[in-house]
Amino acid sequence: MRRVRAGEVPFDGGTARQIEPDRPVWHGNGSDDYVCVECANVLAVAMQPVQMTYKVRVRCGRCGTVNVSATDEPPPRRPRASQRDR
Numbered sequence: 001m002r003r004v005r006a007g008e009v010p011f012d013g014g015t016a017r018q019i020e021p022d023r024p025v026w027h028g029n030g031s032d033d034y035v036c037v038e039c040a041n042v043l044a045v046a047m048q049p050v051q052m053t054y055k056v057r058v059r060c061g062r063c064g065t066v067n068v069s070a071t072d073e074p075p076p077r078r079p080r081a082s083q084r085d086r
């Protein structure tokens with residue numbers, strides 16, 4: 001995971017919030033665990049890379065840092081301005 005850059009969080013609120021610090025937000029069936037960039041708290045376990053897209057964000061339940069899935073891909077462009085994705 002990495003830290004969210006300023007202005008990167010969209011207004012449509014796509015950030016999941018971890019309520020209990022000891023309980024990961026997601027349990028997947030893949031091979032990757034995701035931890036907080038700030039305090040290394042486990043946010044999601046056994047996730048597949050395809051599940052951790054650019055849009056996946058988690059607010060750490062321990063330190064409050066908003067994490068975004070680390071990826072080498074540039075932020076995706078919205079193909080159509082009229083297309084809603086919420």
Ligand SMILES: [Zn+2]
Pocket residue numbers: 036037038039040041060061062063064065
């Ligand atoms: Zn944290």
